Amino acid sequence: MRIAELSQKTGVPVPTIKYYLREGLLPPGELTSPNQARYDDRHVQRLRLVRVLLDIGRLPIATIRDLLLALDQPDPDVHQVLGEALPSTVSARATNEPGMTEAARVRIDELVARRGWLVGQNAQARQAAAEVLAAFEQVGADVADLLEQYADVAERIAVHDLQFVGRAPDAEGKLHAAVVGSILGDSLLAALRRMAQEHESAKMFGIRGDDC
Amino acid sequence: MRIAELSQKTGVPVPTIKYYLREGLLPPGELTSPNQARYDDRHVQRLRLVRVLLDIGRLPIATIRDLLLALDQPDPDVHQVLGEALPSTVSARATNEPGMTEAARVRIDELVARRGWLVGQNAQARQAAAEVLAAFEQVGADVADLLEQYADVAERIAVHDLQFVGRAPDAEGKLHAAVVGSILGDSLLAALRRMAQEHESAKMFGIRGDDC
Numbered sequence: 001m002r003i004a005e006l007s008q009k010t011g012v013p014v015p016t017i018k019y020y021l022r023e024g025l026l027p028p029g030e031l032t033s034p035n036q037a038r039y040d041d042r043h044v045q046r047l048r049l050v051r052v053l054l055d056i057g058r059l060p061i062a063t064i065r066d067l068l069l070a071l072d073q074p075d076p077d078v079h080q081v082l083g084e085a086l087p088s089t090v091s092a093r094a095t096n097e098p099g100m101t102e103a104a105r106v107r108i109d110e111l112v113a114r115r116g117w118l119v120g121q122n123a124q125a126r127q128a129a130a131e132v133l134a135a136f137e138q139v140g141a142d143v144a145d146l147l148e149q150y151a152d153v154a155e156r157i158a159v160h161d162l163q164f165v166g167r168a169p170d171a172e173g174k175l176h177a178a179v180v181g182s183i184l185g186d187s188l189l190a191a192l193r194r195m196a197q198e199h200e201s202a203k204m205f206g207i208r209g210d211d212c
Numbered sequence: 213m214r215i216a217e218l219s220q221k222t223g224v225p226v227p228t229i230k231y232y233l234r235e236g237l238l239p240p241g242e243l244t245s246p247n248q249a250r251y252d253d254r255h256v257q258r259l260r261l262v263r264v265l266l267d268i269g270r271l272p273i274a275t276i277r278d279l280l281l282a283l284d285q286p287d288p289d290v291h292q293v294l295g296e297a298l299p300s301t302v303s304a305r306a307t308n309e310p311g312m313t314e315a316a317r318v319r320i321d322e323l324v325a326r327r328g329w330l331v332g333q334n335a336q337a338r339q340a341a342a343e344v345l346a347a348f349e350q351v352g353a354d355v356a357d358l359l360e361q362y363a364d365v366a367e368r369i370a371v372h373d374l375q376f377v378g379r380a381p382d383a384e385g386k387l388h389a390a391v392v393g394s395i396l397g398d399s400l401l402a403a404l405r406r407m408a409q410e411h412e413s414a415k416m417f418g419i420r421g422d423d424c
Contacts, residue, residue, distance in 0.1 A: 123410060132400045184347055200370040200371060
């Protein structure tokens with residue numbers, strides 16, 4: 001198909017597609033003349049993935065490029081991608097007071113050790129968790145209980161997530177599932193959590209008559 | 213304290229503080245002369261909260277202003293804030309194919325009804341969940357199982373979250389805890405989830421010797 005049809009099929013404007021081509025988010029089409037290229041269903045799929053990572057994941061272009069590069073490796077190492085590419089989609093940077101993030105990092109490292117989690121020392125998620133924990137403390141919240149409860153829940157989610165990944169038939173499918181599941185999963189979980197909070201809050205604080 | 217000291221205490225540059233004052237994210241200080249104002253510890257606290265919502269929550273200025281307005285209500289209705297102000301912090305907008313989001317919305321509504329969740333028909337999180345569900349399908353992922361598993365997990369997290377909110381002594385403290393817990397909680401959960409995924413992945417796909 002021509003670029004106009006690719007645009008029509010995906011709802012992505014032609015200039016935006018050209019931008020993704022220049023940025024390496026979309027592989028070039030097959031040249032049919034010096035000024036024209038042909039695209040296929042793999043471009044449609046890739047374009048949808050890029051949009052989802054941008055729209056829902058709100059990931060920076062550079063992070064998406066890294067994830068796509070990992071997806072395009074022949075014979076990919078699933079664990080390596082999960083361990084190296086995906087953590088860059090969780091980052092937190094807060095203007096915490098000096099020393100607070102370091103102290104929080106020690107608490108996160110202790111949590112990881114206590115639970116026997118196999119997580120690289122330099123995993124970005126360790127530092128992200130420490131930044132968020134320090135931010136909680138920065139605004140005066142005591143989250144000791146919450147941290148353990150969330151870690152319990154995270155273990156349970158991760159089992160579901162890896163089952164979801166494991167259902168894909170080959171390494172390429174597993175990676176795709178890992179990327180999509182991790183990024184979209186954060187947003188799905190946040191939306192479901194907000195609904196469940198509203199429900200719990202209605203039970204705890206009472207509901208307005210006009211709303212449910 | 214003068215604005216310079218407020219800046220020093222919080223690490224936020226003076227021009228940024230002035231910007232927050234103009235945008236209504238920070239209440240004005242007490243004027244001590246036509247060109248000088250005095251700030252107190254409440255400004256320090258508020259400034260830290262604003263930074264956390266910006267840095268970790270990555271919320272738009274307008275959303276933060278709404279949340280702070282709700283926090284500043286005398287005799288606040290905790291459930292109303294949870295139900296109205298907070299959902300605006302979960303939004304998703306994807307370039308899904310026509311009809312896909314509508315179909316996904318029906319599935320989310322069915323999930324809410326099946327579980328007996330007390331969630332307003334117009335709750336933003338319903339639509340956000342539908343957008344994410346449609347995005348999953350857009351990239352070819354079957355998430356029927358995952359949706360139920362995540363909903364189970366969301367119910368559990370919400371109970372922890374409302375316990376966290378309930379521990380605050382008064383309505384103002386509860387609101388503060390609800391805002392902080394919801395926003396920072398999303399990020400903390402995402403970071404812990406990523407670590408737990410790395411752990412599960414290491415168990416499932418094997419680990420590299422140099423990393424743990």
